[in-house]
Amino acid sequence: MTKPWHWFAFRPEAPTAAFASAAAFRADGVQLGFLATWLVGAGRKPIGALGIDARAIDPHGEPAWVSLALAPERIRVLFDDPAICQAMRAVLSGPPVDVMSTLVRDPSSIGGAFTAIHATTPEGLADDPFTRVFPRMLLRVERGFVGRMPSPIGPGVQRYAGVPWPWDHF
Amino acid sequence: MPSAAPRPAAGDHFIDFELPDHNGNRRRLSELVGGDPAILQFYRGFWCPKDQASFRELVRLQDQVEVAYTRMISVSVDPPEVEAAFRAGIGGRWTFLSDESRELQAQLGLLETTDTVHRPYVPTVFTLYPNLRIHSVYNGYWFWGRPTNAELAADLRAITRAIRTDWEVPAR
Numbered sequence: 001m002t003k004p005w006h007w008f009a010f011r012p013e014a015p016t017a018a019f020a021s022a023a024a025f026r027a028d029g030v031q032l033g034f035l036a037t038w039l040v041g042a043g044r045k046p047i048g049a050l051g052i053d054a055r056a057i058d059p060h061g062e063p064a065w066v067s068l069a070l071a072p073e074r075i076r077v078l079f080d081d082p083a084i085c086q087a088m089r090a091v092l093s094g095p096p097v098d099v100m101s102t103l104v105r106d107p108s109s110i111g112g113a114f115t116a117i118h119a120t121t122p123e124g125l126a127d128d129p130f131t132r133v134f135p136r137m138l139l140r141v142e143r144g145f146v147g148r149m150p151s152p153i154g155p156g157v158q159r160y161a162g163v164p165w166p167w168d169h170f
Numbered sequence: 171m172p173s174a175a176p177r178p179a180a181g182d183h184f185i186d187f188e189l190p191d192h193n194g195n196r197r198r199l200s201e202l203v204g205g206d207p208a209i210l211q212f213y214r215g216f217w218c219p220k221d222q223a224s225f226r227e228l229v230r231l232q233d234q235v236e237v238a239y240t241r242m243i244s245v246s247v248d249p250p251e252v253e254a255a256f257r258a259g260i261g262g263r264w265t266f267l268s269d270e271s272r273e274l275q276a277q278l279g280l281l282e283t284t285d286t287v288h289r290p291y292v293p294t295v296f297t298l299y300p301n302l303r304i305h306s307v308y309n310g311y312w313f314w315g316r317p318t319n320a321e322l323a324a325d326l327r328a329i330t331r332a333i334r335t336d337w338e339v340p341a342r
Contacts, residue, residue, distance in 0.1 A: 089236070092263035096193040150195045153202055154263035155236040168204045 004167050006037040006057055007049035008103060008114065010068060010137070017043070020059040022145035024066070027122065027138060035066070035145055048073070050111035051104030053164045058147030064098065065122040066139045066146065069130035070112035071105070079110050079165070083133050085157050087113070088165060090129035092154040097124065099149055100166065107162035116146045175279030177294075177307075184210070184302040187274050189245065189267040192254040199243070200302060202265055207329040208241040208298040209322055212280055214290035215248050216256040220313045221293065225260050231319045232263055240326055247272055247290055282311070297325035305329055 006019060015021050015036035025031050037057050038046050071077050077084065079102070091100055098117050105111035113130035122138055130136065152166030159165045178184055188198045202208070211228070213221045228242065235242055242264035246253060253266040275281050275291055282292045293310030295317050306325050310316035317325075331337045 089263055093258065093261065096195075150197070151191070151193050153204065153241070153265055155232040155242060156239065157236045158239065160239075 004054055005051040005104070005163050006039060006054050007046055008035070008037050008052035008057075009046055009049045010034070010070070011036055015046075020057055020145050022142040024137075024139040024141050027140065032137065032139065035068075035139070035141055037145075051164050052114055053101035053149065053167055055149035056099045056101045056114055056116070056147055057145065059144055061144060061146045061148070062118045063143050064116045064118045064141050064146035065125055066141050067115040067122075067125040067128040067131065067136055068112065068139055069115075069128065069134040069136040070103070071110060071134050076105070076109045077133075078108055079159060080108075081110075084110055087129040087133055088152075088157040091115075092152060092157075094127060094129065095124070096151045099146055100152060101149075102159075102165045104159075104162065104164050116141075118146065118148070175276065177279045178296065178304055180304050180307055182304050184296065184298060184304055185277065186302060187277075189269055189274065190250050192250050192257050192266040192268070194250050197265065197267060202243050203241055203298060203300055203302065205300045206239050206241050207300065207326050207333070208243060209235075209326070210296040210298055211242070211244045212278075212291040212294045213244060213246050214282065214285070214293055215246055215288055216252065216259075217288070218290070218293075220310070220316075222260075223313070224293070224310070224316055225262070227319050229261050231322060234323070235326075236263070238326070238330075240330075243267060245269055245274070245291065247275060247288075295322075297322065297329065299329055300333060 012033045018036040019039045021034050021036040024035050097115055100115045102113050103111040112134055115128050117124040153168050186200045191197045245267045247269050249270050250268045257266050269275055280292045282290050295308040297305040308317040
């Protein structure tokens with residue numbers, strides 16, 4: 001069975017052996033780095049990579065704006081932290097986006113959140129609830145990385161077997 | 171006056187219908203139930219004071235449902251954008267489905283024929299097993315026919331006990 005998640009990382013340099021990657025730019029056009037994913041089970045876990053819902057990634061996807069909220073590496077934040085649960089509730093209550101996945105550091109702690117829209121401007125990401133928890137980068141990402149997935153099915157805010165929320169099946 | 175088509179009853183398997191959700195995404199019932207116990211609620215519309223009272227209770231229940239690997243789904247004949255506004259207004263965080271064409275309503279025999287203005291659903295709540303088998307049905311035409319949160323919790327406990335092989339705490 002295909003794993004329901006991939007490994008994901010933001011890299012300052014072009015990644016090697018990635019399943020998908022794309023250059024990422026600031027709103028003013030300055031390139032900040034690359035977004036990359038690797039298939040789980042295909043070799044060792046890339047250093048610093050986080051789990052992301054596989055539906056978030058499409059190697060043929062259209063250009064997108066990405067709100068990438070990342071927890072500082074030195075800080076371990078539990079998925080069950082009330083701030084995280086409240087951010088998930090806010091996602092369920094908020095306007096629809098094209099992609100939303102939490103980023104899994106280990107079975108119990110969160111590494112951040114990946115939210116994206118296929119749009120020409122980033123206004124639809126102005127109220128990403130995870131920006132109230134983690135520092136975030138607002139990135140314009142080239143074609144070939146961001147997929148589409150239906151809005152999370154509420155009201156659940158618990159994950160299934162440690163995979164990224166909103167993955168919704170045991 | 172009830173409509174003529176036979177209504178789903180306890181022990182039946184619910185049909186795996188597909189409808190647009192409050193954001194316009196096509197959703198299949200089995201996808202929304204997703205392997206968990208579920209509450210499937212059909213309601214008249216945002217304008218009904220009885221429904222508003224029922225929703226206030228469901229909004230309270232969602233705080234428990236959200237941590238209990240359980241699903242809630244609400245269905246009406248309102249358009250998706252109306253459902254989205256209602257959902258936002260009450261603070262609902264679960265999926266609402268729109269049967270604007272009333273095709274599912276006819277298939278289920280749940281047209282409330284006494285309201286010829288709105289032609290809404292007969293307020294009805296089903297509790298479902300993950301395979302869409304119906305555990306209980308609550309006919310809410312009269313308000314006191316609707317389930318309390320305690321009754322829903324009892325149903326969900328019974329379903330969860332039946333489907334979770336580790337209901338009894340594993341020894342190791």
